[in-house]
Amino acid sequence: MGIVSQFSQTQTDTSSEMNTTIPSAAVDPRPSVSMFLIREAFHSVFGGLVALVAVFLLSVYTKPSSRRILPPGPKGVPFFGNLFQLMATPQPWKTFADWGKQYGPLVHLNIAGKNMIIMNTHKVAADLLDRRATIYSSRPNLIVASEMLTGGMLLAFQGYTDLWRRMRRAAHEGLNSNAAKNYHAAQEKEAILLVQGVLKDSNNWDDEVKRSTASMILGAIYDIPTVESCHDPQVAYVNNFVNRFVGAASPKAHYVEYFTWMKYIPSSMAKWKREALEWYKRDSEYLGKMYGAVKGRLRNGEESTSFAASLIRDDKHLGLSDLESSWLAATIYAAGSETSSTVMAWFILAMIAYPEVQKKAQEELDAVVGRDRMPTFADRDSLPYINACVREALRWRALTPMGAPHETVEDDWYEGYFIPKGTVCFANQWAMNRDTDVYGADSDEFRPERHLDQDGQVACPYPDTHDEGSLTLPRQLWFWSEVCLDRTGSYCSIMTYISRICVGRHVATNGLFINIASLLWAATVAPVTDHEGRPQIPDTFDHINNGLVLRPIPFKCNVKSRFKGAEAIVSQTRESFHS
Numbered sequence: 001m002g003i004v005s006q007f008s009q010t011q012t013d014t015s016s017e018m019n020t021t022i023p024s025a026a027v028d029p030r031p032s033v034s035m036f037l038i039r040e041a042f043h044s045v046f047g048g049l050v051a052l053v054a055v056f057l058l059s060v061y062t063k064p065s066s067r068r069i070l071p072p073g074p075k076g077v078p079f080f081g082n083l084f085q086l087m088a089t090p091q092p093w094k095t096f097a098d099w100g101k102q103y104g105p106l107v108h109l110n111i112a113g114k115n116m117i118i119m120n121t122h123k124v125a126a127d128l129l130d131r132r133a134t135i136y137s138s139r140p141n142l143i144v145a146s147e148m149l150t151g152g153m154l155l156a157f158q159g160y161t162d163l164w165r166r167m168r169r170a171a172h173e174g175l176n177s178n179a180a181k182n183y184h185a186a187q188e189k190e191a192i193l194l195v196q197g198v199l200k201d202s203n204n205w206d207d208e209v210k211r212s213t214a215s216m217i218l219g220a221i222y223d224i225p226t227v228e229s230c231h232d233p234q235v236a237y238v239n240n241f242v243n244r245f246v247g248a249a250s251p252k253a254h255y256v257e258y259f260t261w262m263k264y265i266p267s268s269m270a271k272w273k274r275e276a277l278e279w280y281k282r283d284s285e286y287l288g289k290m291y292g293a294v295k296g297r298l299r300n301g302e303e304s305t306s307f308a309a310s311l312i313r314d315d316k317h318l319g320l321s322d323l324e325s326s327w328l329a330a331t332i333y334a335a336g337s338e339t340s341s342t343v344m345a346w347f348i349l350a351m352i353a354y355p356e357v358q359k360k361a362q363e364e365l366d367a368v369v370g371r372d373r374m375p376t377f378a379d380r381d382s383l384p385y386i387n388a389c390v391r392e393a394l395r396w397r398a399l400t401p402m403g404a405p406h407e408t409v410e411d412d413w414y415e416g417y418f419i420p421k422g423t424v425c426f427a428n429q430w431a432m433n434r435d436t437d438v439y440g441a442d443s444d445e446f447r448p449e450r451h452l453d454q455d456g457q458v459a460c461p462y463p464d465t466h467d468e469g470s471l472t473l474p475r476q477l478w479f480w481s482e483v484c485l486d487r488t489g490s491y492c493s494i495m496t497y498i499s500r501i502c503v504g505r506h507v508a509t510n511g512l513f514i515n516i517a518s519l520l521w522a523a524t525v526a527p528v529t530d531h532e533g534r535p536q537i538p539d540t541f542d543h544i545n546n547g548l549v550l551r552p553i554p555f556k557c558n559v560k561s562r563f564k565g566a567e568a569i570v571s572q573t574r575e576s577f578h579s
């Protein structure tokens, strides 16, 4: 890491070579000045000569390498830059949003010599992460989390490497919009079990939501039969595995990430290194066994549409070893389980705080589905309000407030500012999702209507927001967005950007749709009341940060059957999955 110790509102970097391909947005106003001078040249020969010299001088003195102005940002201290400011802030996304107001939508930080930029608006994030995806799609290397603990095998942590491309392609083949339909039946079944679970004991709603998402995703990946409890040993192991690398990836976890020479300390003298390498061995063995079990079942002639089965069947064409495939399968669980259950938790909180939204959603369900059967995926296109609830649940309280870090693979220029190769980039989703210029003055409120057009249909997403707009895309565009996935990306709320766009977004939004539709069809979610009968509505901003996501603080709610006979229909529908 180079050390940058100069900080001011306009910071400069003269350390690396000039970029040869300057993207158009980075080009300064020189062309218009040049055009003016060239026009003048037509007026006289002497004028022409003067103009040519002036153009030459302009190009020499204003060429990018001589004025590499970094984006503005807060002043740091020598050697450490803004490191201590970053370490001291408990909710960096809020501090970054404040800095955004002070310094502009693109903020630069220096973290002990490493350049970092924060994008605070959809426009800047889309300009850089989407429109210049080839430069902005790598990941910073984390010595403990990505090299030692996960041996470079964790898709979500990999840089722009050949292994990432192979794994990403395999993940896309197993989780794209068509492949995601393979999991519809499992998702419908899990949604019913979720409804039964919360109706039986609403005090336990949070565990039930966690159990149901873990069960759905483990089933989709490994064909594991329904998980009965969120304390199931297999779920517990995989959750601990996730917690381990999420913890290790936290900016405050390991000094070696800032002082990289520490990685050469022998294992015998460094407990953190010894433990990380040991866990990599143990996890590889455990994940290998889970993957191997699917292989064994296929060998015995069993049918399976699971994700692991698709990796096994296509292993030659996908070019992944067993070790790589077993880690990929586990990464899908890691990335999909906690995230999906957390969106559901925020949604349940929203239903307590916004009963009028719940009522409207239930009116739509009554009108479209009726009360004689439960909703299914076949109803999805006829339920715009429920689909808008899915989008709003993803937007309302950004559960991954800073997204995942990206890293630039070459020097770049944006709006006259220099962004050096190796810069770590964060899209501040927390700020973007509540941008009042985009979502209006009520952006803190849960209001699904903001995603509907005047005909009550799901609207096209706001420009650059990546709101989940697939429902309104014409078919050919849908196809195009899938085909071009790794170049142009797709349309999803906080699950993006572009070549790193959340590869599980179809599975995720499908799961949210069916869970929300089933829950609101069968039940009413209400706040608990105090001894005087006053409803207890928790603070909808309060959260717990587990390193991977922000979850609402634990709260109680009352889940009651919505109409007579609802529970019986839920049970009958459950039975039909056995027949």
Ligand code: HEM
Residues within 6 Å of the ligand: 155, 156, 157, 168, 171, 175, 331, 332, 333, 335, 336, 337, 339, 340, 343, 399, 400, 403, 404, 405, 494, 495, 496, 497, 498, 499, 500, 501, 502, 503, 504, 505, 507, 508, 509
């Ligand atoms: C609603 C729940 C979900 C949310 C909010 C979410 C969000 C995200 C975000 C913010 C990223 C990082 C994107 C970037 O780097 O710009 C991501 C990546 C990823 N997500 Fe999701 N996700 C969700 C569900 C899922 C599900 C269900 C799966 C799998 C079935 C999944 C698999 C992945 C994977 C494998 C990556 C890493 C992609 C890569 O680095 O190339 N996610 N997700």
